[in-house]
Amino acid sequence: MYLSSQVKKEIFKKHGGTEKNTGSSESQIALFTLRIDHLTGHLKGNKKDFGTQRALLNLVGKRRSLLDYLKKTDLMRYRAIIKTLDIRK
Template sequence: MVKNAFITIISQEQKEENKGSVEFQVFSFTNKIQRLTSHLKLHRKDYLSQRGLRKILGKRQRLLAYLSKKNRVRYKELIGRLDIREPKTR
């Protein structure tokens, strides 16, 4: 589940220092999303987990929008590493 490419780039000491960075938060939300989607494949009627998944998706989307506005290069690099689709524009 965990993306090995992203973990190798962030060493153990950098994780402790950068837990507040946008990249680390998006990475942790992505891991939670993957765990919840695998859980929901088995338990389709777990509505509380569905709600939690939607909340985490919203948080990750807001963080990605923030990063997109602040630093487009870091945003593109993060999306490429985590294999996240870019949101559709209206």
């Protein structure tokens, strides 16, 4: 499985500060980015998997909403997470 609990803990520790800080915007954005990358790779090989395509679009929308929220509340944290994850608008 690509998203084991150990991988999640590492993501939360790196972007959220601690392993238990799963609610911070940065850690959620990082987790969504990992899932988006995985689904994108899956769709490159399975072009007609429309369920996965829909799930990917939902994840992209959720990540976009979190990024917009972060941009409104704290611009420095927004710029840091964009730079760390190499996400461009």
